[in-house]
Amino acid sequence: MRDIVIIGHKAMTSGDFSLNDLPGSAGRMDILCRCVSASLFLSFGMRRDVNVHLLLLGEPDPAKIVRFEGMYLRYLNPDERSSGSLIQKALQKEAGEKDIRSTPGVWVRRGDLKTLLKQFEGRTLLYLREDGKDIREIAREIKDPVFILGDHTGVTEEEEKELLEAGAEIISVGPISLHSNHCITLIHNELDRVEAEAGEGLEAEAGTPSVED
Numbered sequence: 001m002r003d004i005v006i007i008g009h010k011a012m013t014s015g016d017f018s019l020n021d022l023p024g025s026a027g028r029m030d031i032l033c034r035c036v037s038a039s040l041f042l043s044f045g046m047r048r049d050v051n052v053h054l055l056l057l058g059e060p061d062p063a064k065i066v067r068f069e070g071m072y073l074r075y076l077n078p079d080e081r082s083s084g085s086l087i088q089k090a091l092q093k094e095a096g097e098k099d100i101r102s103t104p105g106v107w108v109r110r111g112d113l114k115t116l117l118k119q120f121e122g123r124t125l126l127y128l129r130e131d132g133k134d135i136r137e138i139a140r141e142i143k144d145p146v147f148i149l150g151d152h153t154g155v156t157e158e159e160e161k162e163l164l165e166a167g168a169e170i171i172s173v174g175p176i177s178l179h180s181n182h183c184i185t186l187i188h189n190e191l192d193r194v195e196a197e198a199g200e201g202l203e204a205e206a207g208t209p210s211v212e213d
Contacts, residue, residue, distance in 0.1 A: 007113070008054060011026065136190060
């Protein structure tokens with residue numbers, strides 16, 4: 001399972017925004033929508049082993065977490081308006097401390113970064129920053145990861161402190177700053193390559209006759 005957390009510092013926490021103006025009326029919700037698509041879509045399908053957690057910290061009622069579960073997700077198309085619509089429907093629910101399902105595979109609850117970090121205790125936490133360890137150096141060692149990314153404003157000092165105290169390792173997908181959705185694509189590519197190599201190795205091992213044969 002791969003879990004991806006995107007922190008939206010300005011993202012609206014009510015459903016009172018226009019799908020025609022996701023960058024403005026929704027507090028740069030367009031960034032989070034692109035991250036949802038990059039996290040979940042394949043060319044002719046969807047990654048069913050991926051969950052996306054959108055941490056919404058904007059007005060008027062922070063903080064809320066909208067979760068997309070790849071295993072159960074329906075009614076999602078690759079465009080920003082589609083994911084924006086599902087986020088909007090989730091935010092129209094009366095969110096509480098427990099998860100509430102808004103549509104198949106989409107859940108909403110109240111919670112902040114501490115809430116998510118507590119939920120992921122025991123998992124491999126990987127925080128994306130330009131000066132982190134190159135993911136290519138550790139890709140084969142990554143198991144059951146949780147990737148944490150900021151939005152266009154990055155991650156605050158307080159959030160970074162929380163992440164490091166929770167045991168997060170700082171990693172990078174390259175030497176220069178990229179959009180969050182591009183980082184997610186590169187993360188998937190690196191892990192997909194490792195999984196493909198492992199699969200080929202198992203197939204080769206299974207096809208090799210033993211001495212006894």
